[in-house]
Amino acid sequence: MRYKSAIDFDAIEAVDMHVHYEIDQCGHASLPQDYIDASVAYFKSGERLPSADTIAELYRELNMAAVIFTVDARTQLGHLPNSIDDLVASAAKHNDVLIPFGSVDPRTGEAAIIEATRQVEELGVWGMKFHPSLQGFDPSDPQYLPLWRKISELGVPALFHTGQNGIGAGMAGGGGLKLRYSNPLLLDDIAAELPDLKIIMAHPSVPWQDEANSIAIHKPNVYIDLSGWSPKYFPESLVRFASNMLAGKLLFATDYPLLTPEKWLGAFAELPIKDEVRPGILKGNALKVLGVTPKA
Template identity: 80%
Template sequence: MRYESAVDFDAIEAIDVHVHYETDTCDHHSLPQEYMDASAAYFKGGERIPSIDTIADLYRKLNMAAVVFTVDARTQLGHLPNSIDDLVAGTQKHNDVLIPFGSVDPRTGQDAIDEAIRQVEELGVWGMKFHPSLQGFDPSDPQYRPLWKTISDLGVTALFHTGQNGIGAGMAGGGGIKLGYSNPLLLDDIAAEFPELRIIMAHPSVPWQDEANSIAIHKSNVFIDLSGWRPKYFPQSLVGYMSNMLSDKVLFATDYPLLAPERWLADFAELPIKDEVRPKIFKQNAMRALGLK
């Protein structure tokens, strides 16, 4: 199965660039159960593991497209990820609204590079998702440069978790997850060394929002997605820049199913952002971040 998009980007109203695929068709979950339970308690959302059909139905109803992914953290968690092939099959079934991103575990070395190539060239994924804290690695470490070069050469987007971690929150020792690996400054070296690589820094990067703002303003190839936080809780420095220096760099994103789009949209409508910037945030900036224009 290879993904071929049928999304009508002129017709849709928005692109949610951050949606989780939490269970595959074999009923395998993306995380060990204790992490799933802890994250459900932390986010206090609705259904924690919607099917790919449920995800598609939601975004079709909203007249939106959604970027869907899982995370390969097999080394750190000792838990195999959801099948990327299964994800691609599901997004191809719903290719009018869903866009697949792949994921590899950087700590597997050459295997990660080979698998990234397979996922892009054979499966047709449009990007790669990384979660440095969950995967337990420092993205600025030189040993991972061959992987970043490969992704850059493949011409797809790299999406990195940054900031606070809902996964592991409330567990003893945070479930062994180290927040420091999600400092956005660790991505600045990558953005500088691989200027053709489009990078999305996921989430308001609490407690490092000023760092994230600075990188996105300084590096033309870096974007910020607005997922994982209800907009009414966004850091003021981020909100303040959205209508000016970051107006072309921030992206609509929810973190569904951890945060429902309807709740995000209701909060976002109340933010003091210029009307002419809102269409950029909802769709135009994502088109550029995905390499569509």
């Protein structure tokens, strides 16, 4: 099964760049059960593991597309991820609304490079997702540069979790997750060495928002997705730059099912930003990152 998009990017109203698909058709979840239980308590969300059918139905009704992904953290968690092949097959079934991103565990070395290549070239994923804290690695470590170089050569963006970690919150020792691996400054080295690699820093990067702003403003290949936080809680500096220096760098993203598109958009409408930058945040900037050229 190879994914091929049938999305009418001119007709949709928005692209949600951050949606979790964390349980495959065999019922295998991306995280051990205790991590899932802790995340439900932390986020106070509704359905924690929606099916691809549920996700597609929601975004179809909203006239939006959604980037779906999981995270391969097998080394850190001792738990295999849900199937990437199943994720891609599910996106292909709903290719009018869903876009698949892949994931590999950087700590598996050469195997990660081989698997990333397979996912892009054979499965047709449109990007790769990483969560340094959950996967337990420092993305600036030179040992991972060959992986980032290969992803750059494959021509797809790399999406990295940054900032506060909801996963592991409330667990003993935070579930073993180290927050420092999610400092956006660790991505600046990659952005500098691989200027053709599009890097997306996921989430407002609390407590390092100024660092994230600086990187996105300084590096043409770096973007910020706005997932995981209701816009009413966005750091003031992020909102201030949204209408000017970051206008072309911000991406609509929710973290669904942890935050619904309806709630995000309702709060986004209240932000004091220029009306003319809103369409870019909701769709235009995402099309640039994804390499989509509108017909109009």
